[in-house]
Amino acid sequence: MATVATDAVLDYDEAMEKFDPVMGLEVHVELHTATKMFCGCPTEFGAEPNSQVCPVCLGLPGALPVVNEKAVESAIRIGLALNCEIAEWCRFARKNYFYPDMPKNFQTSQYDEPIAFQGHLDVELEDGSTYRVEIERAHMEEDTGKSLHIGGATGRIHGADHSLVDYNRAGIPLIEIVTKPMVGAGERAPEVAKAYVSALRELLRALDVSDVKMEQGSMRCDANVSLRPRVGDPLSEEQLAVPLGTRTETKNVNSLRSVERAVRYEISRHAAILASGGSILQETRHWHEDTGITTSGRVKSDAEDYRYFPEPDLVPVAPTRATVDALRGTLPEPPGLRRRRLQSDWGYSDLEMRDVVNAGAVELIEQTVAAGSSAAAARKWWLGEPSRRANAEGQDIVTYAAGLGLTPAHIAELDGLVAAGRLNDSMARQVLDGVLAGEGTPTAVADARGLELVRDDGALEAAVDKVIEANPDVAAKIRDGKVQAAGALIGQVMKEMKGQADAGKARELILAKLQ
Amino acid sequence: MTDLPTDLTRATAADLAHALASSTISSAEVTQAHLDRIAAVDGQVHSYLHVDGEGALAQARAIDERRHAGESLGALAGVPIAVKDVMATKGLPTTCGSRILEGWIPPYDATVVTKLRQAGLPILGKTNMDEFAMGSSTEHSAYGPSHNPWDLDRIPGGSGGGSSSVLASFQAPLATGTDTGGSIRQPAAVTATVGTKPTYGGVSRYGLVALASSLDQAGPCGRTVLDTALLHAVMGGHDPMDSTSIDAPVPPVVEAARSADVRGMRIGVVKELGGEGYQPGVRARFDEAVALLEELGAEVVEVSCPNFEYALATYYLILPSEASSNLAKFDAMRYGMRVLPEGVDAPSAEQVMAATRDAGFGPEVKRRIILGTYALSSGYYDAYYGSAQKVRALIAQDFSKAYDKVDVLVSPTAPTTAFRLGDKLEDPMAMYLNDIATIPANLAGVPGMSIPSGLADEDGLPAGIQILAPATKDERLYSVGAALEAALVDRWGGPILDRAPELGGVAAVKGA
Numbered sequence A: 001m002a003t004v005a006t007d008a009v010l011d012y013d014e015a016m017e018k019f020d021p022v023m024g025l026e027v028h029v030e031l032h033t034a035t036k037m038f039c040g041c042p043t044e045f046g047a048e049p050n051s052q053v054c055p056v057c058l059g060l061p062g063a064l065p066v067v068n069e070k071a072v073e074s075a076i077r078i079g080l081a082l083n084c085e086i087a088e089w090c091r092f093a094r095k096n097y098f099y100p101d102m103p104k105n106f107q108t109s110q111y112d113e114p115i116a117f118q119g120h121l122d123v124e125l126e127d128g129s130t131y132r133v134e135i136e137r138a139h140m141e142e143d144t145g146k147s148l149h150i151g152g153a154t155g156r157i158h159g160a161d162h163s164l165v166d167y168n169r170a171g172i173p174l175i176e177i178v179t180k181p182m183v184g185a186g187e188r189a190p191e192v193a194k195a196y197v198s199a200l201r202e203l204l205r206a207l208d209v210s211d212v213k214m215e216q217g218s219m220r221c222d223a224n225v226s227l228r229p230r231v232g233d234p235l236s237e238e239q240l241a242v243p244l245g246t247r248t249e250t251k252n253v254n255s256l257r258s259v260e261r262a263v264r265y266e267i268s269r270h271a272a273i274l275a276s277g278g279s280i281l282q283e284t285r286h287w288h289e290d291t292g293i294t295t296s297g298r299v300k301s302d303a304e305d306y307r308y309f310p311e312p313d314l315v316p317v318a319p320t321r322a323t324v325d326a327l328r329g330t331l332p333e334p335p336g337l338r339r340r341r342l343q344s345d346w347g348y349s350d351l352e353m354r355d356v357v358n359a360g361a362v363e364l365i366e367q368t369v370a371a372g373s374s375a376a377a378a379r380k381w382w383l384g385e386p387s388r389r390a391n392a393e394g395q396d397i398v399t400y401a402a403g404l405g406l407t408p409a410h411i412a413e414l415d416g417l418v419a420a421g422r423l424n425d426s427m428a429r430q431v432l433d434g435v436l437a438g439e440g441t442p443t444a445v446a447d448a449r450g451l452e453l454v455r456d457d458g459a460l461e462a463a464v465d466k467v468i469e470a471n472p473d474v475a476a477k478i479r480d481g482k483v484q485a486a487g488a489l490i491g492q493v494m495k496e497m498k499g500q501a502d503a504g505k506a507r508e509l510i511l512a513k514l515q
Numbered sequence B: 001m002t003d004l005p006t007d008l009t010r011a012t013a014a015d016l017a018h019a020l021a022s023s024t025i026s027s028a029e030v031t032q033a034h035l036d037r038i039a040a041v042d043g044q045v046h047s048y049l050h051v052d053g054e055g056a057l058a059q060a061r062a063i064d065e066r067r068h069a070g071e072s073l074g075a076l077a078g079v080p081i082a083v084k085d086v087m088a089t090k091g092l093p094t095t096c097g098s099r100i101l102e103g104w105i106p107p108y109d110a111t112v113v114t115k116l117r118q119a120g121l122p123i124l125g126k127t128n129m130d131e132f133a134m135g136s137s138t139e140h141s142a143y144g145p146s147h148n149p150w151d152l153d154r155i156p157g158g159s160g161g162g163s164s165s166v167l168a169s170f171q172a173p174l175a176t177g178t179d180t181g182g183s184i185r186q187p188a189a190v191t192a193t194v195g196t197k198p199t200y201g202g203v204s205r206y207g208l209v210a211l212a213s214s215l216d217q218a219g220p221c222g223r224t225v226l227d228t229a230l231l232h233a234v235m236g237g238h239d240p241m242d243s244t245s246i247d248a249p250v251p252p253v254v255e256a257a258r259s260a261d262v263r264g265m266r267i268g269v270v271k272e273l274g275g276e277g278y279q280p281g282v283r284a285r286f287d288e289a290v291a292l293l294e295e296l297g298a299e300v301v302e303v304s305c306p307n308f309e310y311a312l313a314t315y316y317l318i319l320p321s322e323a324s325s326n327l328a329k330f331d332a333m334r335y336g337m338r339v340l341p342e343g344v345d346a347p348s349a350e351q352v353m354a355a356t357r358d359a360g361f362g363p364e365v366k367r368r369i370i371l372g373t374y375a376l377s378s379g380y381y382d383a384y385y386g387s388a389q390k391v392r393a394l395i396a397q398d399f400s401k402a403y404d405k406v407d408v409l410v411s412p413t414a415p416t417t418a419f420r421l422g423d424k425l426e427d428p429m430a431m432y433l434n435d436i437a438t439i440p441a442n443l444a445g446v447p448g449m450s451i452p453s454g455l456a457d458e459d460g461l462p463a464g465i466q467i468l469a470p471a472t473k474d475e476r477l478y479s480v481g482a483a484l485e486a487a488l489v490d491r492w493g494g495p496i497l498d499r500a501p502e503l504g505g506v507a508a509v510k511g512a
């Protein structure tokens, strides 16, 4: 059979009729320990190139690694949170290959003895159903340096004029989390992929082990995709019995949306090749965020040989049962359970809760409620203007709000002003605009903009009297018991008051005068 | 203490330390005397790759001042030392005997070097070695071989032949070494000096350019057992920078060397080390030494270690495997030599790496990198590296069974006396056989020492006896070594090195 490299894609629905997709996801997570995996260098992101290095992480002759105990603890906690077994005894290994951004020309990693193995993560899908992702392993390793290819159009090494290497990243602790083949997702495979990475990110954030910032590379995803002929329902026995097809590995898919798009694209691309009688080349692919396609990278031959062997410079990692139990005690409430608890505390509908989760606003709302706001108001304000603007900026709400200095305390304060009757809804929106524009706290904005409901009952009463006098027919209807007619008068009263009145109060007065 | 000889370079480190402590002499005087000796004889011996006269004198004067100010100083403060070029020395070239590290000045000190500096030992310079410690003769040094002061046409042992010849030619009273398969003990044996490979993990490996991480061990070299013990105490101890470092105090090696007592000890002669292939004169001196130990009150028995037969084969799978990975970092990207490939306009990083490694590594290094790369390859790993690890465990088991019966083991250190330069250069297997008796200790991680046993009748050259102890019981080496040394010196009527030819005269440069 000819090996075809083509960028043709098959319509997704058609692809699903013919093929059953199988995925495997490898997620690399940079731990946010204070120091690197095997030396005392700091790990802060964005420092001057090559300013956070030492003989160990530069691989100078004679330097030796020492395992960062904090990183091992984080690895164990991640393993436990993923329902994995924790190795009683495991070693690091050397993965040998030459590359300029790898100081020792081997990566200290774990090979056949991962710290955590055989786990699972239950992932909630859009429709409320659950997909169980089986976890093969979670292991510890060190990050490489970062190559910067100068000259050439693509930023890749081909066509570059020269390359610069920043070793600040070399030796940052990484945890690689590898799933077993994810089968049975059928046409929902792209959604499942995204939901898994999202759930994993939520879990890692709750564990407080990583910044999990996909855009900064502290969480990176490689997506393996293969197709096999479709012979029945995705979960049917006959379908599960079909051998796996040849896979491609799409590297560095660095946003949730891209995970979904990249998997979907690869499914369509594979389908086109297979449907036309071609065969899939086992290779790595590069994902292009802008064009939404993948292109061919390195061909992965079976001859690739990393000559793994146990790292003789390190002693085995052997966490005691007591250590593992103690770490189990530090695990946070599982995000799924926590979500259900908060939903019930806050009285949100399923749809409302999902919106909040999708907006990434759970923590913000939790803090806002803790600061004294009602749950309903917290959701309404966070998912309103701030969320809309964050989306437009392509940022997550937490980062966006932090950038503007908008805090849960502000929202709680805004809700307080409404509850106390100082602001009505439309005034509150204006105040929030002011806060978002950096004009200060809600109270300060309201003061500065002169936004305050008129509390002088005399002025309101005068306005009510004036409007009743000007609308005798409406007044008569109300007197006859047609209470809903009051709405027409309230509008006019608010107009008289230039909006600075409490509509509820106006209604009360009108009804009192006409009944 | 004996009176100091007029020529300070003939004094033991212990005697120098004593005289320094009582301010009879100054460190500057002692250091200058050695620098003068180096200037006079190193042209013939070629022990040093780099001499740091100014640095050594500055350290010496600083120690003298501190002593003058009444500071309490370490036991060896002011005694100068030579450092094997495998140890990173801040501000001093560190080449490992390789072209690929030519010009590299480490920005940091190995932990051992830090300890030497803290203990106040002026560093005279860096000693020659086989490239990356691969060899038994120093002939694989990219900077030319060192010569054996007993016969300048012969090898001083290796890889630590620079350090052994420094001691045997009185160019330093003490030296450091590293021993991966015998690189401290075999050079000591062929030059009639003393050297200890401590228990694996007893001395920090941080800052030692790695050959084979699971086998490498740094240790002390001297001319007497007591001097070697004094240096052992300075070099040893836990280092948090080395994960494989033992977290325990240094064994009481100095006390053991001073007690020099073997009464009641059970000593095992290893049956498998000493038969065929051992030079008769080496064997004769060894047998006499064993008899002497018996006279001193030890009980001697024969012990069998059947798996030692496979030690050499095991070693030559594990060592190249680890070395092939350890030496991968020499890629011209960050330090050391950089060679651009000929006839390539804009060479890629890969091409520069290949050209540099081709030009920078010598043939023995390349041979072992290729061997190791092969042994680790998928499809071969289980048969080679995997099986070697299993045999390694069996060899360790042989040791532990033997130590159930005896306190220490003994054997000749090397099968022959020093061979002629060039004799085995074309025959790697013959060269490897030199380490047949020393390798088992490295595979098992147990400590070993070599002390002179006398001169072989057939060539009048030094032979050595090896003493091996259980892991962390390094002090036993010194009890046995010091007792035997005292008895032998008594029999010889003085230190054996007194019989070595004088250097500097026309007679000493024969054949040069």
Ligand SMILES: [Zn+2]
Residues within 6 Å of the ligand: A036, A039, A040, A041, A052, A053, A054, A055, A056, A057, A058, A171
């Ligand atoms: Zn570092």
